[in-house]
Amino acid sequence: MNLIKLTTTNWRNFYGEHEIIFSNEESRHVTLIHGQNGTGKTTMINAIKWCLYRTTPDFDKELDKVPNVEIAHYDTWNSKIENGKVIKTTPNDTDSVFKVELKFEHDGIEYRATREAHQKDIRGKSVAPGKDNFTLFKKDEANSDKLIEEPQSAISRILPAELSDYFLFSGETVGKILDSSADGGNGYKNAVRDILGFTLSDIALKDLDQLLMKNKRKKNTLIQADKLTSSYGDKLISLNEDKDFIDGQLDELRKELRVSDKAYEAITKEISETGHEQEKKIGTQLKEKENARDNEITRRKGFIKEKIDLIEKYGFAIFGAFLEKAVQPLKQEKFDGKLPAGVIDTFIQDLLAKHKCICTRDLLDKTTEYKAVEALLDTANTSVIDNRLTKAFNATAFFNGRANNFISDLDRVSSQLDRSDSLISSYRNACVDLEKKLTSFGNTDVATLLANKKALKDSCDKKREGIASKTIVSNRNKIDISKIEKDIQNIQTNNPELEMRINFERVINITKKRLVHNQDKYEKSARGQITKTVRTNIMKYSHNALTANVDENFNVILTVTGTETIAAGTGHGTEMLSKLSFITALISFSKLRRGAKHTWAAPGTIAPFVIDAPFSEMDEDYQKSTLKFLPDQSHQLVIFLSNGQWREHYEEVIGDYIGKRYYYKNHKKPGGTLTQSKLPINGKDYEVEVDDWDKAHFGTTIVEIK
Amino acid sequence: MAIVYFDKEHAKIVDMFGDSENDSSKRIFSSNYEFMIFAAMIGRSVHDSCDNVQINKSSKMIKEGTFGDKQDIAYLLALDGAKSGEIMRSGNENEIWKYLESYAYLGCEEIRKWIMDSPIEDLHEVVLNKIMEAAIPLAED
Numbered sequence: 001m002n003l004i005k006l007t008t009t010n011w012r013n014f015y016g017e018h019e020i021i022f023s024n025e026e027s028r029h030v031t032l033i034h035g036q037n038g039t040g041k042t043t044m045i046n047a048i049k050w051c052l053y054r055t056t057p058d059f060d061k062e063l064d065k066v067p068n069v070e071i072a073h074y075d076t077w078n079s080k081i082e083n084g085k086v087i088k089t090t091p092n093d094t095d096s097v098f099k100v101e102l103k104f105e106h107d108g109i110e111y112r113a114t115r116e117a118h119q120k121d122i123r124g125k126s127v128a129p130g131k132d133n134f135t136l137f138k139k140d141e142a143n144s145d146k147l148i149e150e151p152q153s154a155i156s157r158i159l160p161a162e163l164s165d166y167f168l169f170s171g172e173t174v175g176k177i178l179d180s181s182a183d184g185g186n187g188y189k190n191a192v193r194d195i196l197g198f199t200l201s202d203i204a205l206k207d208l209d210q211l212l213m214k215n216k217r218k219k220n221t222l223i224q225a226d227k228l229t230s231s232y233g234d235k236l237i238s239l240n241e242d243k244d245f246i247d248g249q250l251d252e253l254r255k256e257l258r259v260s261d262k263a264y265e266a267i268t269k270e271i272s273e274t275g276h277e278q279e280k281k282i283g284t285q286l287k288e289k290e291n292a293r294d295n296e297i298t299r300r301k302g303f304i305k306e307k308i309d310l311i312e313k314y315g316f317a318i319f320g321a322f323l324e325k326a327v328q329p330l331k332q333e334k335f336d337g338k339l340p341a342g343v344i345d346t347f348i349q350d351l352l353a354k355h356k357c358i359c360t361r362d363l364l365d366k367t368t369e370y371k372a373v374e375a376l377l378d379t380a381n382t383s384v385i386d387n388r389l390t391k392a393f394n395a396t397a398f399f400n401g402r403a404n405n406f407i408s409d410l411d412r413v414s415s416q417l418d419r420s421d422s423l424i425s426s427y428r429n430a431c432v433d434l435e436k437k438l439t440s441f442g443n444t445d446v447a448t449l450l451a452n453k454k455a456l457k458d459s460c461d462k463k464r465e466g467i468a469s470k471t472i473v474s475n476r477n478k479i480d481i482s483k484i485e486k487d488i489q490n491i492q493t494n495n496p497e498l499e500m501r502i503n504f505e506r507v508i509n510i511t512k513k514r515l516v517h518n519q520d521k522y523e524k525s526a527r528g529q530i531t532k533t534v535r536t537n538i539m540k541y542s543h544n545a546l547t548a549n550v551d552e553n554f555n556v557i558l559t560v561t562g563t564e565t566i567a568a569g570t571g572h573g574t575e576m577l578s579k580l581s582f583i584t585a586l587i588s589f590s591k592l593r594r595g596a597k598h599t600w601a602a603p604g605t606i607a608p609f610v611i612d613a614p615f616s617e618m619d620e621d622y623q624k625s626t627l628k629f630l631p632d633q634s635h636q637l638v639i640f641l642s643n644g645q646w647r648e649h650y651e652e653v654i655g656d657y658i659g660k661r662y663y664y665k666n667h668k669k670p671g672g673t674l675t676q677s678k679l680p681i682n683g684k685d686y687e688v689e690v691d692d693w694d695k696a697h698f699g700t701t702i703v704e705i706k
Numbered sequence: 707m708a709i710v711y712f713d714k715e716h717a718k719i720v721d722m723f724g725d726s727e728n729d730s731s732k733r734i735f736s737s738n739y740e741f742m743i744f745a746a747m748i749g750r751s752v753h754d755s756c757d758n759v760q761i762n763k764s765s766k767m768i769k770e771g772t773f774g775d776k777q778d779i780a781y782l783l784a785l786d787g788a789k790s791g792e793i794m795r796s797g798n799e800n801e802i803w804k805y806l807e808s809y810a811y812l813g814c815e816e817i818r819k820w821i822m823d824s825p826i827e828d829l830h831e832v833v834l835n836k837i838m839e840a841a842i843p844l845a846e847d
Contacts, residue, residue, distance in 0.1 A: 308830045311837065312735050312744070316779065318840045320747035326786050333791075379792075388794035392781035403844035406837065 001159050001607040002636050004103040011098055012043050013699035020702060022638060023659025030631050030657040031638045034646060034679055035664035036688055039700045041612045041640035045168050051100035051115045053161040106158045110139040159607050163191055166583060167607040192554045195586055195605045196526050201519055208512050219501035226498060228491050232484045243477040250470050257463040264456040267449060276446045286434040293427035300420040307413045314406035317399045324396040331393050345380040348373060526589055533585035541625030542574050556582050573618040580626060584633035591635050608636035615645045624653055631657040643679050643688060651682060661705040667692055710803045714764035716814040722829060734830055739768045742810045743776050746783060749812030756808035780806045
């Protein structure tokens with residue numbers, strides 16, 4: 001499918017008739033439409049959707065509040081222009097028709113789809129059923145318009161409504177479209193498979209199952225009716241009924257399990273994104289570092305004490321060391337018996353007590369001799385003196401070798417302190433870093449999430465157990481059925497219809513097996529190709545070292561390169577990049593299979609990629625990267641780009657691909673505030689906002705940039 | 707029983723170094739007497755005589771019984787000061803302790819200078835640096 005031209009009449013804020021001609025040039029297949037926010041970029045995508053599918057456009061909340069805004073030019077609801085003047089009108093004004101016409105090409109044929117309705121037929125948010133008119137024409141060989149009888153069916157064959165969301169979408173809703181958990185994963189996976197061309201083979205498989213079931217019923221009736229096999233018949237029917245019942249239950253359980261598994265995956269991802277596990281880990285690390293820091297601080301205190309103690313231990317000895325030398329002469333005198341005198345007091349006291357001098361003279365009391373000897377007591381040595389002198393000299397022993405010991409002890413303690421200081425500092429820095437990390441996690445109710453996760457896990461486990469036990473019963477049934485069928489085959493019934501039914505069953509089973517085998521092979525190869533493209537985009541353009549994989553449900557899984565760790569919290573920019581990469585890779589793959597007409601799989605769906613606000617939540621780097629790969633990987637690309645997100649240097653990336661280019665001009669009431677009046681493109685400023693409401697236009701008009 | 711005194715002027719210094727400091731981990735000396743011996747040794751190392759020192763007795767006093775084996779240092783100091791064994795004679799105790807008190811006074815004065823020269827540095831670091839300065843020339847290779 002290729003878009004050719006979109007024409008709108010009185011469509012919402014686009015009063016009157018407006019058109020966008022889409023580029024179909026091979027190398028310049030990009031149509032770029034610049035528009036201010038709120039001037040109708042999504043409105044135009046919705047116009048295409050309404051025209052083709054009559055779907056209610058997905059408006060944002062703000063517009064949602066305005067009554068009757070879904071369809072039609074709400075700005076002009078009570079106004080219309082006559083002779084260049086705005087005049088009042090009413091919702092019932094029969095002149096107020098709104099219409100969208102889309103010209104497109106599919107498989108070499110040009111089509112023209114038109115849907116129109118009247119303002120008066122709007123009910124709530126849409127047009128009353130049956131009140132809109134849809135027509136589809138195709139050009140025949142003579143280049144005349146030929147009306148297609150069932151236009152909606154024809155559109156479904158070209159681009160089914162359920163797939164249109166993958167080709168016509170807003171960047172802001174891409175997450176919702178690619179949410180594989182939304183409906184148990186089936187809708188999303190089936191849509192992707194349809195785009196890849198599985199539609200026909202999936203229908204064929206369903207048809208084969210139907211055929212098998214019908215054939216089985218008839219075969220069993222024949223077995224029951226035949227004399228030779230009738231004894232098996234009842235049992236076979238009963239076993240088959242049991243098996244069908246259990247298989248039905250198994251299907252239900254598997255479906256429920258898929259939903260629960262998806263929910264479990266989602267909640268695990270959510271918990272992972274809260275950083276809970278990481279937070280716990282960091283919390284533990286912080287505690288360890290804090291303990292280590294506190295222990296080291298205690299150890300440091302010990303070293304300080306040890307250092308301080310050196311003062312008492314060595315200080316007096318080092319300052320007093322010279323005393324050893326200073327008292328040396330006195331020590332010598334004592335040794336020589338001259339300190340203080342050669343006589344000791346006890347000897348004198350003995351002489352006085354015996355009243356006999358050493359010279360044998362008597363020492364009578366109060367005599368001159370007695371007093372002379374007694375006077376010697378004042379200068380005589382005493383045991384007290386002796387004792388104190390000994391102590392004084394012995395005290396010098398405190399000083400020996402103290403300086404060396406002090407220096408070495410101080411060195412030792414100082415280096416222990418240095419080591420301790422450096423450890424404390426490193427622990428402190430680590431604590432600060434970890435605290436910073438912890439504060440970045442914010443507050444999330446992880447407890448509730450964890451409780452929900454546990455409940456989901458229990459539910460999944462229960463379902464798995466149920467599936468396992470029911471599978472055992474089903475397999476047992478299968479074995480019993482197969483035994484009976486083998487027995488029947490050994491019986492020559494001479495019943496050609498029964499033989500035919502048995503053979504038919506075998507052939508259908510073989511066909512099914514081959515088809516499933518081919519599907520698996522093709523799906524694997526498609527997944528491989530898509531993975532390659534997405535991986536290249538992510539490797540080239542992501543800010544982080546990430547590797548992309550596409551899982552069996554077509555979810556893009558980003559892992560930290562070189563590891564198997566799921567990359568959590570990569571940011572919305574990266575997420576958007578991966579989602580856009582996936583869609584373009586999908587389209588790219590379908591494009592490759594454009595000519596695949598003779599294989600069992602139908603060619604994939606090829607449709608233009610129409611996107612509004614693709615840069616939602618992306619930074620400039622990502623925006624530029626996206627503009628690089630989108631044109632390369634698209635078949636026809638239509639971008640509605642916000643003026644605020646346009647940078648002149650993007651021109652160098654996308655400029656060469658642009659075949660058609662437009663900008664929206666917003667017409668305001670005279671005297672109104674103009675928020676952004678110029679749009680710079682290729683060195684020229686375009687006027688995007690004017691206050692000429694009452695001159696000829698109001699609302700938004702589309703201007704082509706040639 | 708003999709009692710020795712620090713000078714009133716040095717009460718603050720005694721508080722900083724002696725056992726009245728609250729935080730035991732930061733206490734530099736285990737007792738005021740240990741500090742007195744240390745201060746006296748510093749005093750003696752910078753002054754050859756303490757004759758002119760007059761102690762203005764403060765409440766910072768030490769009773770003889772708490773001296774322990776460091777009492778011998780007091781005898782050594784007195785012997786060095788008096789240059790005569792006579793100082794050791796019984797009855798000269800006041801003289802002996804006078805030497806200790808006076809040199810401790812001179813030592814406290816010296817310490818006060820150290821503190822004033824390095825007002826921001828940790829007290830123990832200041833003192834250790836001074837001990838190191840004194841130790842280096844004494845150290846044997």
